[in-house]
Amino acid sequence: MSELSNTSYLILGMLDAHPHSGYDIKSIADHSTRFFWAISYGQIYPELTRLESLGYAEVESESTAGRARRVFRITPKGRAALKRWLEAEGEDAFEVRDELLLKLFFVSDAKTRRLIAKRIKARHQAVLATLRGVEKHLKEVPHARRVKGSKDVLRGGLRLHQAIYDWAQDLENEPTHTS
Amino acid sequence: MSELSNTSYLILGMLDAHPHSGYDIKSIADHSTRFFWAISYGQIYPELTRLESLGYAEVESESTAGRARRVFRITPKGRAALKRWLEAEGEDAFEVRDELLLKLFFVSDAKTRRLIAKRIKARHQAVLATLRGVEKHLKEVPHARRVKGSKDVLRGGLRLHQAIYDWAQDLENEPTHTS
DNA sequence: CTGTTCATGTAAGAAGTTACATGATTTG
DNA sequence: CAAATCATGTAACTTCTTACATGAACAG
Numbered sequence: 001m002s003e004l005s006n007t008s009y010l011i012l013g014m015l016d017a018h019p020h021s022g023y024d025i026k027s028i029a030d031h032s033t034r035f036f037w038a039i040s041y042g043q044i045y046p047e048l049t050r051l052e053s054l055g056y057a058e059v060e061s062e063s064t065a066g067r068a069r070r071v072f073r074i075t076p077k078g079r080a081a082l083k084r085w086l087e088a089e090g091e092d093a094f095e096v097r098d099e100l101l102l103k104l105f106f107v108s109d110a111k112t113r114r115l116i117a118k119r120i121k122a123r124h125q126a127v128l129a130t131l132r133g134v135e136k137h138l139k140e141v142p143h144a145r146r147v148k149g150s151k152d153v154l155r156g157g158l159r160l161h162q163a164i165y166d167w168a169q170d171l172e173n174e175p176t177h178t179s
Numbered sequence: 180m181s182e183l184s185n186t187s188y189l190i191l192g193m194l195d196a197h198p199h200s201g202y203d204i205k206s207i208a209d210h211s212t213r214f215f216w217a218i219s220y221g222q223i224y225p226e227l228t229r230l231e232s233l234g235y236a237e238v239e240s241e242s243t244a245g246r247a248r249r250v251f252r253i254t255p256k257g258r259a260a261l262k263r264w265l266e267a268e269g270e271d272a273f274e275v276r277d278e279l280l281l282k283l284f285f286v287s288d289a290k291t292r293r294l295i296a297k298r299i300k301a302r303h304q305a306v307l308a309t310l311r312g313v314e315k316h317l318k319e320v321p322h323a324r325r326v327k328g329s330k331d332v333l334r335g336g337l338r339l340h341q342a343i344y345d346w347a348q349d350l351e352n353e354p355t356h357t358s
Numbered sequence: 359c360t361g362t363t364c365a366t367g368t369a370a371g372a373a374g375t376t377a378c379a380t381g382a383t384t385t386g
Numbered sequence: 387c388a389a390a391t392c393a394t395g396t397a398a399c400t401t402c403t404t405a406c407a408t409g410a411a412c413a414g
Contacts, residue, residue, distance in 0.1 A: 005401080006278055013285035023365050036280040040403060045367055067410045068365050086282050087291055092302060096339075097274040099185055101215040101332055103265050106192035108327040112266055123271060148287040153280055156346045160275075163342030167335045184373080202393050219375055224395055246382045247393050 003054065004081060006093070007043055012056060012082045015074040017147050019060045022048050022070070031134055032150060035127075035157050048072055056081055113171075120168035124161045131157050182233065183260060185272070186222055191235060191261045194253040196326050198239045201227050201249070210313055211329060214306075214336050227251055235260060292350075299347035303340045310336050 004012075010033060014025045022044045029039050048070075051057040056078035063069040074082070100120050107113045135154055138146065183191075189212060193204050201223045208218050227249075230236040235257035242248040253261070279299050286292045314333055317325065 006281060007401080009285075010281060013281075016285065021365075022367090027364095033281065033284060036275050036277040036284075038274070038276075038402090041367080042369095042403065043401080049367095063365095068367090068408095070366080082285070086286055087294075089298070090278075092298060093276060093278040094302060094306075095217070095274075095276040096215050097217075097272060098215040099269075099272040101335065102185060102189060102192075102212065104335075105212060105215075105326060105328040105332045106188075106195065106261070107265055113328070113331070115266075119268070119271060123273060127273075147284060149284040149292070152292070152350060153284045156280065156283075156343065156350075159342045159346040160339060163338045164335065167338040171331055171335075186373080200393075201395090217374085220395080221375065221397095222373080228395095242393095247380095247395090249394080 004056070004085070006037065007039055008047055008051060008056075009082060009085050010037055010039060011044065011047055011051065012074060012078050013147075015057055015072055016079060016082055018145065019071050019073040021072070024071075031137070032147070032153075035131070036153070051078065117168045117172035121165055121172065124165040124168065127161045128158065128165065131161065183235070183264070185216065186218055187226055187230060187235075188261060188264050189216055189218060190223065190226055190230065191253060191257050192326075194236055194251055195258060195261055197324065198250050198252040200251070203250075210316070211326070211332075214310070215332070230257070296347045296351035300344055300351065303344040303347065306340045307337065307344065310340065 010029070011025060014020055014028060020028070022041065025044055025048075026039070026041060029037075033039070048057065052059065052072065055075060057072045058075055060071045060073040061069075062071075100116055100123070104113065104116050104120075107116060131154060135158075138150060138154065189208070190204060193199055193207060199207070201220070204223055204227075205218070205220060208216075212218070227236065231238060231251065234254060236251045237254055239250045239252040240248075241250075279295055279302070283292065283295050283299075286295060310333060314337075317329060317333065
């Protein structure tokens with residue numbers, strides 16, 4: 001396959017904003033990109049090593065004593081690759097995997113259907129609450145350190161989850177299935 | 180890990196509505212579940228064999244001459260497992276992977292940002308058009324043959340993609356980034 | 359002094375995609 | 387008769403998750 005995956009660019013994007021360790025990247029991703037692109041340690045650490053060996057990133061600092069810590073910095077080559085990716089027109093993968101929608105699709109009795117609607121509501125209410133927390137937190141982050149698109153993307157997330165919530169609300173209130 | 184995955188239940192759900200071949204399942208999935216749970220031949224054929232060997236499904240008919248075709252039917256054991264799954268409370272996985280959101284997250288210049296907004300709009304406009312086509316098609320399918328939740332799920336999809344479209348529209352019209 | 363957070367990494371496996379190989383039947 | 391569609395299946399690969407192993411530093 002090609003040299004860099006979307007997950008590589010996610011890491012590169014984080015390094016572009018500021019030098020980071022694998023641990024940093026994971027924590028940032030867990031309250032930002034995870035809502036539309038999740039990553040795990042099992043990807044991050046090997047990928048950082050790989051990005052370094054390919055010249056897209058380099059080790060900025062490495063702790064020799066005490067607690068282990070390797071901080072990576074993006075290289076000019078990495079920055080160029082990131083820019084190219086950002087501007088490239090491609091397939092622009094969009095994928096949803098939703099177990100509750102899958103269940104709803106196959107459900108025939110009204111009672112289970114209503115129960116699933118309830119569960120969908122609860123799920124997205126929880127996500128909305130989390131996103132509102134992120135929003136609050138974001139306002140406290142110094143302007144310069146903020147990843148540029150975070151505000152836009154956050155608003156998109158709020159809209160998306162609100163829309164699903166509203167739909168599930170309607171579904172729950174609907175009279176017992178006709179037609 | 181456990182014996183049946185969500186993808187197994189998707190197949191079982193299809194067989195519950197009506198006996199099908201692997202090819203059938205793929206074509207149905209491609210204009211229904213694919214919007215929230217995509218599957219490929221590489222999963223379907225081995226999984227049908229597996230479901231049969233575990234007693235959740237059985238071969239209803241098999242062409243011995245001419246064009247190959249194996250039609251599967253759900254067994255009582257399969258039906259029971261499906262029902263249990265539909266009613267089980269679990270983690271209810273919800274996952275989004277969106278390359279354009281990922282790009283937007285890292286974009287700093289207004290021009291690229293606007294371009295990505297445009298691409299998001301185009302993408303979801305296309306999905307909406309497809310979903311409206313599915314909606315039309317669904318009305319022509321005989322009532323009894325319809326998978327029960329398809330209408331509900333379809334409306335959910337329309338809402339979701341409309342919400343993203345609207346958000347992208349706002350994003351495109353916004354004055355060049357302040358704050 | 360104990361639990362939490364910081365910190366790195368690997369190994370095994372699950373899940374999914376893509377490409378390939380093969381061939382029959384139908385439609386224009 | 388050629389192209390599209392019907393039809394099954396496998397192999398190689400990518401991607402991602404989970405669990406494990408290890409240990410330092412800090413907060414109460």
